[in-house]
Amino acid sequence: MRTAVIGTGIMGAGMARSLAREGHDVVVWNRTAEKAEALVGDGISAAASVAEAVSGVDVVLTMLFDTDAVLAVTEDVARASGDAVWVQTATVGPDGARRIAEAAGDAADRMLDAPVLGTRKPAEDGALVVLASGPAALVERAQPVLDAIGSRTVRAGERLGDASALKLACNSWVGLITAGTAQALALAQAQGVDPQLFLDAIDGGAVDTPYAHVKGAPMISGDYSAVSFALDGVRKDLGLMVSAAEAGGMSADLLRTVLGLYDRASESGHGDEDMAAVRTAFDG
Template sequence: MSTQQTTVAVIGLGIMGGPMAANLVKAGFDTVGYNRSPQKVKDLEAAGGRGAASIAEAVADADVIITMVPDSPDVEDVALGEGGLVGAAKSGAIWVDASTIRPDVAVRVGEAATEAGLRPLDAPVSGGEKGAIEATLSIMAGGEAETFEAARPVLEAVGKTIVHVGPSGSGQTVKAANQLIVAGTIELVSEALVFLEAYGVDTEAAIKVLAGGLAGNRILDNKASAMAQRSFQPGFRVDLHHKDMGIVTAAAREAGVAIPLGALTAQLMGSLRQLGHGDLDHSALLLLVEQLSGHTRKD
């Protein structure tokens, strides 16, 4: 797949989709974008891409279409709604849905896309805004292996760890597992930080030594220092992780799988959201742990 001869349409130019589209431009792809907020389209144009006034216009000549929208209903609307990509894209185009949605919805919209002559992949990503900006996202793709290989050059422009994990819906299932682990890890790191602070420990020193041992994880590496400083600029918002925990708890129930710690963490994430913190980074779970403990940080 030649970059200069390949047109990639990106639908949804938000925190994740915008940087992904910019990296496609940097990689040499003819990149066209659509977003409900016109300013995001202008940002892509300033980065060297092209803007479109509608989904249909964006995908009309696209060889590969990437969607990055918030939730299952959004994907259904973008794909199957009036002026949606399934009806507007050319036959044979690859559709990569990088959104995080329910696995059953991924299967259903994938079937509709296949019937319309498209080649769908459900390929959610992990790595947050930082990963999107640095093109180091982890991408877990479900769908036909042949389609995955055809899309690989495009995926390599936005991600670093790119794995075909099975048939349609598998990407979303793996992403649900990812979100389960991430939320649980954030909760445990939050509890550890509040615990350390209660004893007056130097948290930065503690983070360093914990990250170097068996307790080491990406949350300690990438978020713990900001958490200790109570800086919760959103790389991935509480609102979205709350949505994702709803996906994993529902899917686990359907499969008959017990996720007791995951279910509790889902409740905690929901409680944090209800307290008005939905726009903060998901690492703000620390605020809830702090409140439940009756503690405030000792500066």
């Protein structure tokens, strides 16, 4: 399939390479042209504009930072992409998904709400989990693309926005696990105990999780430069979660507290580093 990938940051670049590796004809566009041009070769070409990228393709995949970034390209995608399936993978929350669909006009009829679970390595490996909501016929048309970027697809329903709602629930778990790991390591260290012993103690037990070890290692070393999920991206998502929780009538107290930790780390200059840098929020 000929596929356009709009947005070639950490996630979009990995998706584009996974698509090309699986034999798709891939064209990319990014606001910072150098990021798109870095992918040229191996079946990937770079377009000078969104309209050029989406013209004549079978599937358009958008992977941008937030709702506003998607809205900035919506008119061009809607106007120039013909009858292509639009797979909207950015994390925008259910309200953002609805705003994008409204701005897309008639093109919303060929849009899938399809955020993904996973960070840099799963994106590069084509091993993301795709959360998809929208008409079943569109999922079927886009399935070769979904299979190229993901290890499996979880259907969240027919309604646009349901997959985005599920993504927020999943990312709340990621944010909480990471902040909880940071707290446990900081608490051990504050008491004069080697923080590595916390990871050793939970290893293989009922309360263990691979993510504690993945994020615990950079927390112990203090090196947050290998970015798989930027801390400011987590802050953006937590803000969406707070809004969604309040709109649904539930307490957002825990989410607000966790957001405050990521805010503190960002204010200390770690916003562009990996989310593991939330460990710095526990420093005195």
